[in-house]
Amino acid sequence: MAPDPNSFLPLPQAQFHVLVALTGGELHGYAIMQAVETSSDGVVRMGPATLYGTLKRLVDGGLAEELPHRPDTEDDHRRRYYRLTGLGRSVCGAESDRLAKLVTFTRRNLRPRLT
Amino acid sequence: MTSHERIYRGLVVLYPKRFRAHYRDDLIQSFTDLVGRDGRARAWTRTTVDLAVTVPRYRLETIMNTNQSTATLIVIVIALAVAGVMSIVTGVGPGVIFLLVAVGVAVSQRTQLARSIRTPGPGLRRRRLRTAAILAVTCVVTTTLMFLELMNDEHWHGGKLMLYNAVFFATFIGAITYFIVGLFTPRDESPSNPTALPA
Numbered sequence: 679m680a681p682d683p684n685s686f687l688p689l690p691q692a693q694f695h696v697l698v699a700l701t702g703g704e705l706h707g708y709a710i711m712q713a714v715e716t717s718s719d720g721v722v723r724m725g726p727a728t729l730y731g732t733l734k735r736l737v738d739g740g741l742a743e744e745l746p747h748r749p750d751t752e753d754d755h756r757r758r759y760y761r762l763t764g765l766g767r768s769v770c771g772a773e774s775d776r777l778a779k780l781v782t783f784t785r786r787n788l789r790p791r792l793t
Numbered sequence: 794m795t796s797h798e799r800i801y802r803g804l805v806v807l808y809p810k811r812f813r814a815h816y817r818d819d820l821i822q823s824f825t826d827l828v829g830r831d832g833r834a835r836a837w838t839r840t841t842v843d844l845a846v847t848v849p850r851y852r853l854e855t856i857m858n859t860n861q862s863t864a865t866l867i868v869i870v871i872a873l874a875v876a877g878v879m880s881i882v883t884g885v886g887p888g889v890i891f892l893l894v895a896v897g898v899a900v901s902q903r904t905q906l907a908r909s910i911r912t913p914g915p916g917l918r919r920r921r922l923r924t925a926a927i928l929a930v931t932c933v934v935t936t937t938l939m940f941l942e943l944m945n946d947e948h949w950h951g952g953k954l955m956l957y958n959a960v961f962f963a964t965f966i967g968a969i970t971y972f973i974v975g976l977f978t979p980r981d982e983s984p985s986n987p988t989a990l991p992a
Contacts, residue, residue: 707822708822708823708826724843726823727808727820728847729823730820731851
């Protein structure tokens with residue numbers, strides 16, 4: 679039986695950012711670092727070991743997987759590519775929903791007259 | 794390979810063996826990409842912070858890993874305890890932190906540590922804790938004697954001081970070791986008890 683996506687929540691910040699980056703498609707390590715930086719407006723800047731430690735956790739948890747082949751033949755053949763698994767996609771969606779509810783709740787409390 | 798890459802490659806050795814065996818090339822490749830995009834200074838700033846945060850974290854995670862062999866675990870706990878005591882006594886380094894980490898590792902891995910303790914007969918836990926108490930009392934007495942002598946005789950010769958220090962360290966470390974081991978020895982050590990851990 680597949681694990682419940684909600685059992686992974688709340689996701690650590692680094693894991694969530696990497697999952698979000700991988701929603702854009704198959705990426706290698708450095709491209710994930712860049713995607714995380716872009717998606718967070720430069721606020722989250724991962725170092726190499728933080729990234730690969732996070733990827734290791736995601737792969738061990740079944741949320742991401744390493745591709746057996748290199749999708750871009752012109753790219754450096756030593757680069758390893760990663761992609762989301764079905765579970766990873768569900769967990770990423772569940773975490774997004776959780777955060778969206780949190781944002782709604784926060785906005786309602788901060789600006790009670792507008793809601 | 795540039796000199797910066799060589800330095801980073803050398804620093805990657807600080808990571809746990811399994812992690813670096815799997816990700817060494819990827820780490821170096823990412824570092825090279827960072828240097829190429831951001832320049833050496835910015836890449837090193839980011840990577841230094843990364844190293845400072847992740848090396849101790851991944852090392853500690855490896856220690857906490859249940860696959861860690863019990864013998865290694867015991868060595869780590871004792872080494873941390875000794876380093877802590879030495880650090881507190883000499884006033885060099887974060888001794889309390891060493892001791893806290895030693896206790897943390899011992900507590901988190903208590904089941905594995907308990908399995909390593911032989912339980913050949915009843916009353917072992919009591920005997921171990923009693924030994925710890927005797928060693929602690931000896932340690933206190935030695936320290937008191939040392940201070941009394943220091944107050945009465947200002948002209949200490951090296952041999953006497955070394956002897957006192959040796960007794961102090963031996964009894965202190967022994968007391969801590971016996972206390973931790975005794976603490977994790979099962980209360981009921983009867984061989985007929987089916988729940989007792991195997992010797």
